[in-house]
Amino acid sequence: MRNFTIALDAMGGDFGPHISLPASSKSLLLHPNLYITIVGDKQIISPLLSQYQLLEHPRIKFMHAPETISMEDDPVSVLRHRSQSSMLVALQLVASGGADACVSAGNTGALMLLAKHTLKTLEGISRPALVSALPNNRGGHSYLMDLGANLQCGCDTLFNFALMGSVLCEKVEQLSSPSVSLLNVGRETNKGNDTIKHCANLLANTEYINYIGYIEANELFDGRADVVVTDGFSGNIALKSYEGMGRVFLAQLQKAMDATWYSRFLGKLLNPIIKNQLKHLHPDLYNGASLIGLRGIVVKSHGSANVEAFTYAIEQAIKEIQWQIPACISARLESVLAERDCLSHE
Amino acid sequence: MRNFTIALDAMGGDFGPHISLPASSKSLLLHPNLYITIVGDKQIISPLLSQYQLLEHPRIKFMHAPETISMEDDPVSVLRHRSQSSMLVALQLVASGGADACVSAGNTGALMLLAKHTLKTLEGISRPALVSALPNNRGGHSYLMDLGANLQCGCDTLFNFALMGSVLCEKVEQLSSPSVSLLNVGRETNKGNDTIKHCANLLANTEYINYIGYIEANELFDGRADVVVTDGFSGNIALKSYEGMGRVFLAQLQKAMDATWYSRFLGKLLNPIIKNQLKHLHPDLYNGASLIGLRGIVVKSHGSANVEAFTYAIEQAIKEIQWQIPACISARLESVLAERDCLSHE
Known part of the structure; x- marks a missing residue:
């Protein structure tokens, strides 16, 4: 280089x-x-x-x-x-x-x-648009966008996000045809508001995007979609819920390990293994949101x-x-x- | 009774x-x-x-x-x-x-x-509105609404949600003046769209609601707000991100415990303590969303x-x-x- x-x-x-x-x-x-x-x-x-x-x-x-x-x-x-x-x-x-x-x-x-x-x-x-690569359960990344730069988005804006996110993911992750999804309240085609439905239609009809349909927020981290597109309000909420829930879990895990002398002892032995397993979920590793x-x-x-x-x-x-x-x-x-x-x- | x-x-x-x-x-x-x-x-x-x-x-x-x-x-x-x-x-x-x-x-x-x-x-x-009580880090519940029944909400609708959620939480949790918050992309008063800003103004000016300002999605589970109000699209995404992240975390924890014979052994001993600590976060315990x-x-x-x-x-x-x-x-x-x-x- x-x-x-x-x-x-x-x-x-x-x-x-x-x-x-x-x-x-x-x-x-x-x-x-x-x-x-x-x-x-x-x-x-x-x-x-x-x-x-x-x-x-x-x-x-x-x-x-x-x-x-x-x-x-x-x-x-x-x-x-x-x-x-x-x-x-x-x-x-x-x-x-x-x-x-x-x-x-x-x-x-x-x-x-x-x-x-x-x-x-x-x-x-x-x-x-503001986009970030989040770690998913398959050990890869899912690109979530927009994260808060555009609170309300029309159909064309969401379409352009999908296109830009797809290019970013293709290059950085070296994937030949990244799967693209729209974040929605259900997988069924009748779900969501008119903007989303219209955008889904546009995405399904372009050869430049590998559109795979709607995704729900609980599937964000299962790796089914390489790129997940939504407006900045919802994207911000999804990202921050994810971070918030991660912190809740870590705090509770720590509490469990601190509960008794016995759990403290076991926790000390198991902690390095857990930390190692969880490290790819750490927010530090996906710091760096791109303005594309x-x-x-x-x-x-x-x-x-x-x-x-x-x-x-x-x-x-x-x-x-x-x-x-x-x-x-x-x-x-x-x-x-x-x-x-x-x-x-x- | x-x-x-x-x-x-x-x-x-x-x-x-x-x-x-x-x-x-x-x-x-x-x-x-x-x-x-x-x-x-x-x-x-x-x-x-x-x-x-x-x-x-x-x-x-x-x-x-x-x-x-x-x-x-x-x-x-x-x-x-x-x-x-x-x-x-x-x-x-x-x-x-x-x-x-x-x-x-x-x-x-x-x-x-x-x-x-x-x-x-x-x-x-x-x-x-569809509302559910989610477990928070203080050991109590935070009432999140709307969870998907009303995808887009005007200012009056959000105000009414805040009022209804406040009553539900007050009675069921036996709290004298539950704190009410609007879900937003930042805590600052200039954040969010016009609907949210207008609603914040209405909420701050009624004596019937203990409005404490905006909350970000990463604070959803820290217990600062007893009632968190947002439109159905965002609420659905916050709830499902929470559930999705919970599953990711548990899967990774299990992987860590299954990694070697040594971690399996330690995991077996520590698992009941962790399960006991995490049980109040289990989705089963907050099943039952109310249509209010x-x-x-x-x-x-x-x-x-x-x-x-x-x-x-x-x-x-x-x-x-x-x-x-x-x-x-x-x-x-x-x-x-x-x-x-x-x-x-x-």
Whole structure:
């Protein structure tokens, strides 16, 4: 792989550079072709660069951006009044060709809006989608989208999500024809609202998507569908229910192991085996949601990510650079538009 | 408690009378004041009544209904063409005063529509809601609604759900002022769509609901909110994600325990303790979703419920009879309508 550069919004997330800098350090060790441009407030970043052994690193650049966007900032006001934020400067680097991708743990709404304005969407796409690969019970990943960037979605939007998710999954997971499903309240064709039913019809009638029908939320993790499409409200709820339930179970498991001296003893012996088995379900391993549909690569890390989790977000950006995801999506969109033109002329 | 009668749609669910009859048997043993009217097809039910020791039980009645509604039947066509179904006959028993509640494991959409037409909704309620009590991490229950009966909901509908859920939770859980929350993609007041924001405003301004703000889906099970309100599409997804993740987790835990002879040995010793700790999270224990907002009590069991789970659905109906939930909801609705009248005259 050729050399490539990631622009890092170092200020975003709950812990800012205290996570993004050590994660950069880790990623640089793993990828000898990786260059990172750290974007952030000089006064805060400078002393930390030496602390994390990045001060004179040959593959690290630093770019000063005096403003920071908080998790509470309103995206629209950020767009209007915060022209020197680390998030925007990092995105501008991608837009100008100075970087191949942007990674940020900052405010999702702001990232979405700034990315759309700075990078622009691909031909045929009105708004980017937020997608994440979740571990499934078959040991693979299911791509769930949208995760909250588009709360309400019309039929065409859902169709485009399906198409984009299909390309992303095909490339990153190296699957020849990923199965695509719509999230619904039942499997039967008469279930759901009109938008979903209409979209199901569109998906079933295009040769570019391997549409397998509706999926219910309890099947999300059984691996039947490689790509699961829904609006941002429902996707956000599915993702967070999943995380919430995982935490409930772990807490109860810990309680069981802490119950008596006997269970504590057994738990100590069994814990490493359980941890090893459950590790592929750990949220850290699927940190890194992609904003797709843009003319550039943008990856969003959880705001509360730790160093390991943030490293996975950088990993996700690297995979998308490797597979040139925006170009692949753009090519697929063109084919579908051509298919539609053919149909309308028949 | 006085004597009371439950009308049982014996034919509904994946296993029909093979589950509903033994569950009836169990419930009759537990509740000496309980009478059950079994509604179903004579030819199928008659031989089973003796098999499950119900043939000459002094508190069992049988009512013949030759038609059965399948899980695939379209609710609207059922309403028009299936006037002798076990589900409808059971509901009519409640409407006529011949029973205090109806329990069915049948087709949810059909139950919803038939219940609405047979029992009618309370003054001020246009459609009933489906609500279930989920176990939370504090050892209590959080009431989630709507679970799929109303896919899209306007602001007033969500407000009414909050009010009805609050009454149900207050009575059944014996809480003086249950906390009520709206499910959203973030806690901040600027999050969500206009319907949710408007509803949040209404909820914050009524003295009859202890509204505590938005809740995210990962907080569903931490017990912060006693009642969580959302539209039927999102509620269905939250509930099923929860169930799906639970299954993933248990499967992985089992895999860990089956990994080696050593883990099998430790697992065997620890398993009873883990099972005991996790048992309050078992779906069987929260089987029994209530259709509320009707002029009568209707409880829906999971279609795939086993005998124990179906017994819990009957238990739920008994609690609602005991607390006269429809009358309590009706009274609270009246107070709120009066409050609104006062406000509009100020």
